[in-house]
Amino acid sequence: MTFFVVGPDDRGFFKKQRTTWEFEDALNQASDGDNILIKRDYQFPLEDQNYVINKSLNISGEDNTFILGGFIIKNGAQVKLNNLTLRHYQDKNNCLQVTNNSQLIATHVSVVNDATTGQNYPIIYVDDGATAQFDDLYVEKDKLGDGAHRIYVEKGNVEIKNSTLNCKITATEANLTLQNTTLSYGESNVLSLYSNTVATLQNVTVTGGVKEKDYPCIFSSESILNITSSIIKEPNYSGALYLQKAAQAKVENSIIDSLYLYNQSKIDVGNTSRIVESIIIEDHSALTGETLLLDGRDNGKINIFSKGESNIKLDWIGLAFESSPNIKIEDNVTFNVPEVYVLKFDSTNDEYDLDENNQYTIVKDNLQNDIEYFTTQKKESNPKQANKAEKDQKDLQKGPQKSGMQQLDEMIGLETVKQQVKEFIAVTVLNKKREEKGLNTSSQTLHSLFLGNPGTGKTTVARIVGHVLYEKGVIAEDKLIETSRADLVAGYVGQTAEKTRKVLESALGGILFVDEAYTLASGGQNDFGKEAIDEILKFMEDHRSNIMIIFAGYTNDMEKFLETNPGLRSRIPNKFDFEDYTVDEMVQIGLFALKKQQYHVNPSSYADLLKNNLSKDNDNSNGRWVRNLNDKIIKKQAVRVALSDSYSEEDLINITDADLDAVRL
Structure with a gap:
């Protein structure tokens, strides 16, 4: 194992041979397992650039050394970073990219995007089976304000603890763990989970979302979310935590401004969780647990609203205020809550009063009688x-x-x-x-x-x-x-x-x-x-x-x-x-479907692809076959755009001939 010291040229009158290295020379010379130490007074080249690391190295800085540029870690490399600040002044750059089953362990690292014009790429990008672990990570606010300042994880594993993140996190088919961390972003969703992502939040404060644009603070779709001892803040909004498409969440000892469940989603609120404003449960969704504190505030709004054959099952609900009604549910909703109370609440300290036995003080009980039931479709004589x-x-x-x-x-x-x-x-x-x-x-x-x-x-x-x-x-x-x-x-x-x-x-x-x-x-x-x-x-x-x-x-x-x-x-x-569709009719169907989804494609190239693939793999499913083909094309286009981190409107709608060739049989 070799130790490389990166610093200014230390040769002098009495020292004829240099003992320090230029950083790029050290990277090229180092082998797996070697260490690189960057001295505090070392000056990186003024050109903003990315350094490719495809070897397993330990790179440290003295007193949070400043690096102009970023790192691309790939080809299964196992890299440790310590005491470094990575800064880009140009747009369309990652400060850290970890891919190809590589592994990153980063301690006391800061990442900064100082670009003032152009477009944000993910400041940290992890994909393709890679793993990234951060302890004391700091992500500085961006200057572009385009809603795209983010950590992006796809088919990767990311763990972040003891950190401050002024950006959003987007995860797809990923594993994500946040611990003892603050996450804040006011330009978009703060945390977005898609497609079987599993995310765990422990002692995390998440603040942001955009109420005016209906962007929830946390958005989860077809994913699993575990929240413990955390705070989710997006005041005066209906869904600070928004679950849809069979998303699942388990919450313990946490405070959430508001909760929205939709499309067969489920949440277990345990026995020590608190909702500050309101809960909406729709479309065959379920709220379960032991106990729930629901402040509701004295704002004239319904505290719990549920419809669409949903399910609510708790031992009891404690409310901070009584309004008329506190709870409104459709008559096809299963409401299995034996007790609904109004509890003594200290508005000055924003907390529920406890008696000498450390129990909540009941101000009023039997509020089940005040629940308002409604029927969506009224019966008419004709x-x-x-x-x-x-x-x-x-x-x-x-x-x-x-x-x-x-x-x-x-x-x-x-x-x-x-x-x-x-x-x-x-x-x-x-x-x-x-x-x-x-x-x-x-x-x-x-x-x-x-x-x-x-x-x-x-x-x-x-x-x-x-x-x-x-x-x-x-x-x-x-x-x-x-x-x-x-x-x-x-x-x-x-x-x-x-x-x-x-x-x-x-x-x-x-x-x-x-x-x-x-x-x-x-x-x-x-x-x-x-x-x-x-x-x-x-x-x-x-x-x-x-x-x-x-x-x-x-x-x-x-x-x-x-x-x-x-x-x-x-x-x-x-x-x-x-009758089955002809080949030309299937081409028309496919082109019409893409146009309806606002995609642009070369008609002749598309027709050539469809005819080629149909001749080799025709299962006689007609329109379904065409839909499956289109889905494959759209996925290839999406992967291409995501990997290039180009999200201009033109890139989002254009399907190239290369995208078509990628699904050719």
């Missing part, structure tokens, strides 16, 4: 007119809307289906008109078969048919309920009929779309799918004028499905044949 009036009002707010027939005509391909749908609707509407005038009508049922391979637009056409029939007054509601075997068939005798009946009843007045209907008859003699079929047949007879049932699936399999019960074929007389 549901058809009420629903249509509501829809008409929404349409007026949106502006002119395309009719169902216009939407059908604009669909790519499906010429046979389009003609079949038009004939079906013409006969159905004519029968309705004759019935209204008291004339004899031909016997007709709406129940239908949609036959064809996946990805051929069956669900989309079903929605359009429902929309047209609603417009023409044939069905009472413009709704389509999608279901499948899993929603209809239970595991025990007698349960399937009840389960199926509930689904059928939910579609009354509209359309029930049974996807892959043939699976109901694919389980053998003792399968409960036959019980579901029998219940559907009975319901079709009892409610023939108040529901349209569409059975969808592969053509051959659906023919076998019809043969399983003699009553099926006669009760489902309408058949629609969804």
Whole structure:
């Protein structure tokens, strides 16, 4: 192991040979395991640059040595940094980049971006299996204020403790640990977690977000967050901690300004946590734990609001103030909280009073009686007119809307289906008109078969048919309920009929779309799918004028499905044949989808790619195949942009030929 000292040239009259090194020479000469010490009075070149480190080295400075530039650590190198300040004066630079399964251990390190014009790149960038550990890290505020001053982690591991960070952190498919740290940023989210990231905060204060732009302080999507003895501050906002897309969080002994749960998210608040302002729980989300302190403030706002079949389960809730109401929940929400109290609260010291036994003082109990329940959809004497009036009002707010027939005509391909749908609707509407005038009508049922391979637009056409029939007054509601075997068939005798009946009843007045209907008859003699079929047949007879049932699936399999019960074929007389898309139609579909997502791509290059890949890997999934191809292209584009750290609008929307070539088979 060699020790390199980086410092000014120390040669003189009595010292003919230099014993110090230039920094770049020391980097080049050093081998794995060597040490580099940078003297306090060493002057780095004035040119702002990045130094590549691909060897395992220990680099230290005397008294927080100043380095003009940054480090790129790669190729599995294991690097230790100590007592250093890395500073860039140019934009579009990382002070630290750790990649390619490398490992960084940094102690007493500061990073600074002093650029005054241009664009921020991540000041610290960790990806591709790399690990970075920081103790006493300082990230200085940026001067650009573009909302992009950040630490970025993707498929990497970062641990930060005893630090002060004046930036945001964005993590994707990563592991992130913060301990004894303050994190502050007022230009965007302070902490953003995506795609199966696991983050742990212990004794951390997070301050920031942008209330005016609806940027929560902490945003978590499809990730896991553990918070202990921490503070999350974003006053006068509804979601300082915002969880969505099945995100999960566990909180202990922490103070959070506000909490918003959405889209099947879950949080466990333990028994010592405190929410300062409000809690919103929506869309099948869940708040659980033992106890919860909720200040609420005396601000006239509802302290807890919940809807969308969500769940609240706690031993008790303690409130600082009583308002009317403190809690408002939809009647489909499960509210399992035996006790709701108003507790004695000291506004001067901003804390709850405790008695001589260190227990909270109850000012008022039994506040469950003051909870306000509401129903989202009110029952009307004439549901058809009420629903249509509501829809008409929404349409007026949106502006002119395309009719169902216009939407059908604009669909790519499906010429046979389009003609079949038009004939079906013409006969159905004519029968309705004759019935209204008291004339004899031909016997007709709406129940239908949609036959064809996946990805051929069956669900989309079903929605359009429902929309047209609603417009023409044939069905009472413009709704389509999608279901499948899993929603209809239970595991025990007698349960399937009840389960199926509930689904059928939910579609009354509209359309029930049974996807892959043939699976109901694919389980053998003792399968409960036959019980579901029998219940559907009975319901079709009892409610023939108040529901349209569409059975969808592969053509051959659906023919076998019809043969399983003699009553099926006669009760489902309408058949629609969804042909596969041609190659040119698939190109049109793909280009239209990218345009709708505001991407720009060379049409001829895209067509060439699609035709090439389709010829080598066609699973006959039609539109789904195209969507999967587009998803792969978008991912390649995203990785390219992220790696280059270029986030201009042009870079975000342009798909290059190189992106296309990256998914070519």
